[in-house]
Amino acid sequence: MAETDLPDMNAEIAPPRRRTGRPSKQDAALGQDAKTMLLQAAGAEFVEFGYEHTTSNKIAQRAGFAPQTFYRWYKDKLEVFIQVFEAWTDAELTQLDGMLTEQASSQNIAEAFVQNFRCFALFKRSLQQLAATTPEVKQARAACRLKQIQQVKRWNPSLQDSELIASLLIGAETLCQALAEGEFDDMGLNGRAAYKQLSEFIDRLRPGAVSA
Template sequence: MASAPPSKQRAKSQATRQKLIAAAAEEFRTIGYFNTDTNKIALRAGYAPATFYKHFKNKLSIFLAAYEAWVAEEWRALEAADDDAETLIRTVLAHHKRHLLFRTDLRALATTEPEVKRYQNKLRREQVKRLAELAPDLAPDGDDWSAPVFLLLTMERVSDAIADGSAKASHASETKLIANLIKLIDSLRH
């Protein structure tokens, strides 16, 4: 039996929640987690500050929701991209560059907030499973998920290093780093 459609109130509540998440994601992307607060997020979404607390416990809880939305956005972009390795890498890299402050704050929070670390691990497990589904050559060898985990973590960290300038500061060529990621993907696909 199909479930009943959500009530107008429930639909309105879900729309409000999504607007708050979108506003938070934009705050985190443009000024960073540590430079905003729940009032600014609510106001950016077009709501009074009290509305925020009807949907989220605190700033960290909406950060986790924004993180989940960030991962979903990245996957949509990857699924829309061509299947060749360079296009995939450039898609990830563009996403990381666009969300540099968010990614920087995510790494910082993952080291200081156990809830963020747990959530990051959960989302990474989901990403690794999706990688294995999209690229059967990356499927686990029994219980060993090393190949897709290695690819995910390498792409993530190299993309972050290019995005934040630390790769360039270390005298690494973006072009050569991308070429090495292409070789990595190609080697794992065969």
């Protein structure tokens, strides 16, 4: 991977294009594929409009199905939101694993994750809001964070302190969000120190790093 390349963190659930007009698919014949297509469509809706302004009807329409098809596979909008979040967490870990395997620089990884936050700002904002008010989302976020911690331990056998790993991950995520949302720009700052700090967080997490 070239130093300037930014990975597609969500390639595994790349959203389909919005469809308009009458649904054209026979969803009963598609079986499990229909569930996957609805998941992809939900991801696209959440990214574009956020959780609050997404409806099950819009998700079904985007996937090319009749509205009632959504409820054959998902209980409600919250359930599919959580599944989208879980799928994206897995995709991010897979993408990061690839970058580490290819020995991408920590700076390159930092830039990729900030770009990821920019692209999916509405979704991540929805996640934060729901985690503050909805136990199911709070639990799903914790489960995904624990999965990240276990992955870091597999990458880096010398770093096995779960609390330290969690602190580094949360610190890195906070910096990613601030950079992506332009907080440093708003203060007239260039963010170079923030990128440096983010790279240092990644250095401590990646294979070969030694726990302090």
